[in-house]
Amino acid sequence: MQVFLTxxxxxxxxxxxxxTGYVIIATVLLLLGFSFxxxxxxxxxxxxxxxxxxxxxxxxxFWMILLLTTPxxxxxxxxQEKFTxxxxxxxxxxxxxxxxxxxxxxGSLLFYLLTWLPLVGYMFALQQLTSSPSTALDPRAxxxxxxxxxxxxxxxxxxxxxxxxxxxxxxxxxxxxxxxxLTLFLLSLRSLVPVPPEGWQAKVFTHxxxxxxxxxxxxxxxxxxxxxxxxxxxLFFIFLTWKVVESRRxx
Amino acid sequence: xxDVRNLTKRYAGTTAVSDVSFHVARGEIVGLLGPNxxxxxxxxxxxxxxxxxxxxxxxVAGHDVFYAADEVRRRIGYMPENNxxxxxxxxxxxxxxxxxxxxxxxxxxxxxxxxVLQQCGxxxxxxxxxxxxxxxxxxxxxxxxxxxHEPELIILDEPTIGLDPNQLRSxxxxxxxxxxxxxxxxSTHILPEVEATCSSVLILHQGKILASDSAENLQxxxxxxxxxxxxxxxxxxxLKDAWSDLPExxxxxxxxxxxxxxxxxxxxxxxxxxxxMIYAEAIRNGWILRELTRGRHTLEDIFVRVTRxxxxxxx
Numbered sequence: 001m002q003v004f005l006t007x008x009x010x011x012x013x014x015x016x017x018x019x020t021g022y023v024i025i026a027t028v029l030l031l032l033g034f035s036f037x038x039x040x041x042x043x044x045x046x047x048x049x050x051x052x053x054x055x056x057x058x059x060x061x062f063w064m065i066l067l068l069t070t071p072x073x074x075x076x077x078x079x080q081e082k083f084t085x086x087x088x089x090x091x092x093x094x095x096x097x098x099x100x101x102x103x104x105x106x107g108s109l110l111f112y113l114l115t116w117l118p119l120v121g122y123m124f125a126l127q128q129l130t131s132s133p134s135t136a137l138d139p140r141a142x143x144x145x146x147x148x149x150x151x152x153x154x155x156x157x158x159x160x161x162x163x164x165x166x167x168x169x170x171x172x173x174x175x176x177x178x179x180x181x182l183t184l185f186l187l188s189l190r191s192l193v194p195v196p197p198e199g200w201q202a203k204v205f206t207h208x209x210x211x212x213x214x215x216x217x218x219x220x221x222x223x224x225x226x227x228x229x230x231x232x233x234x235l236f237f238i239f240l241t242w243k244v245v246e247s248r249r250x251x
Numbered sequence: 252x253x254d255v256r257n258l259t260k261r262y263a264g265t266t267a268v269s270d271v272s273f274h275v276a277r278g279e280i281v282g283l284l285g286p287n288x289x290x291x292x293x294x295x296x297x298x299x300x301x302x303x304x305x306x307x308x309x310x311v312a313g314h315d316v317f318y319a320a321d322e323v324r325r326r327i328g329y330m331p332e333n334n335x336x337x338x339x340x341x342x343x344x345x346x347x348x349x350x351x352x353x354x355x356x357x358x359x360x361x362x363x364x365x366x367v368l369q370q371c372g373x374x375x376x377x378x379x380x381x382x383x384x385x386x387x388x389x390x391x392x393x394x395x396x397x398x399x400h401e402p403e404l405i406i407l408d409e410p411t412i413g414l415d416p417n418q419l420r421s422x423x424x425x426x427x428x429x430x431x432x433x434x435x436x437x438s439t440h441i442l443p444e445v446e447a448t449c450s451s452v453l454i455l456h457q458g459k460i461l462a463s464d465s466a467e468n469l470q471x472x473x474x475x476x477x478x479x480x481x482x483x484x485x486x487x488x489x490l491k492d493a494w495s496d497l498p499e500x501x502x503x504x505x506x507x508x509x510x511x512x513x514x515x516x517x518x519x520x521x522x523x524x525x526x527x528m529i530y531a532e533a534i535r536n537g538w539i540l541r542e543l544t545r546g547r548h549t550l551e552d553i554f555v556r557v558t559r560x561x562x563x564x565x566x
Contacts, residue, residue, distance in 0.1 A: 085335030092301050095352060
């Protein structure tokens, strides 16, 4: 546990030591700012019954932030250490491979969640500005939205860690996680997937549609199906990362 | 301390280390000497449990590096080639981080970090960012990291590469100092380094151990027929007669220098040290002796010699 916490602290700290961390924070702030203006104009134009969280969600900024930042956050985790050689000093201390993988995953996920914090402020600011009782901010909806952000973020962060563990080059790591991440996202857009609207294919695609899952979370609905879907996929990618790190010691 | 038996490491297509066996006793400073690509780093990486051997057994302090890797890692301090460090951290912060990783609790890590900062002469730079330090200081940080958890064995891969002569001397001094307390295994391709720091030497070439001996014996055995050069003011014929009378001289060569001086290059028979005899001869005849040196062998000579011996044995 001591080792895990030490590594986690280092992992989280490294995001703040580097310029990349601040660029990511600035980008997320900028996108959230755009989304705030967007939300404001939407609420002003047509008064709506939907909770703010859903108003935010349908602006698509959520997906931009997810797809843009997670590969950049995770690309360095393993690739940089392998490139500079610190991976060797790390792996020759009495730490287990799993501790290293989990701390890198947790550190990146925590940093990702931190960049999302300003959203709460925007929600409350919006409530103050509009102050119509029908669109009152539901704290539970905010919580479920963050739960969704955590779940989907977890999947993308674990995917990014896996891509980073495969290579010494941060560029390749980022490119791989962009590619796979974007594919996952595009698969969830029903209009882009050429399957019949009825039948088992349609069911499968509804099941893996992230846009629909997130819409539920933004409305305050927590369905166990997406929860299982995201946690199992996240665990799967963490497992793969673990095996990639371990493979160095296979005979 | 280290027990390596029939160690072989194959990478795809090439054999980096083939059938190497050696033993290092507690308290020794052992140098692993060899040209680039001889397999030094590979051996050290296997010893530090970074990667597994293809075959053979390697035990450190009685623990197998493959089956009891954690036990071994706890007992070694390893500084890899080029000394990779987290350049964005401060010196004390980095050492504390490493100490905690190696299982020291908060109090122990604080104490040990203070001690190694002192030991490695880093007290003035504790708050500096590692990326801004000179290479000599970085090397010291790497050494401090290697010994922060009081390991039984310190493994250093090319610890003095890329240092300027002053830094070189101080890092070597530091290693020697540490050798009084710890067992040290270091790799290098520089011969004087081994002579300056190590008590015994393993010579590695193309993945095989060619010679292993104490630094002194190695000097004696491999340097046995190195010519001694003396610059003496005396007539050439007299010198020639005097040296020819010495039964220990196998071959002699005299060239005229400025003034009365002649440069005599004498090759000994059977590795005798000719220098005292030359000195005595000069005193007896009242010659002026202004230089008396024994030639040095470069690493290449040693390799040529050792590999030649091996070929002869094969024949």
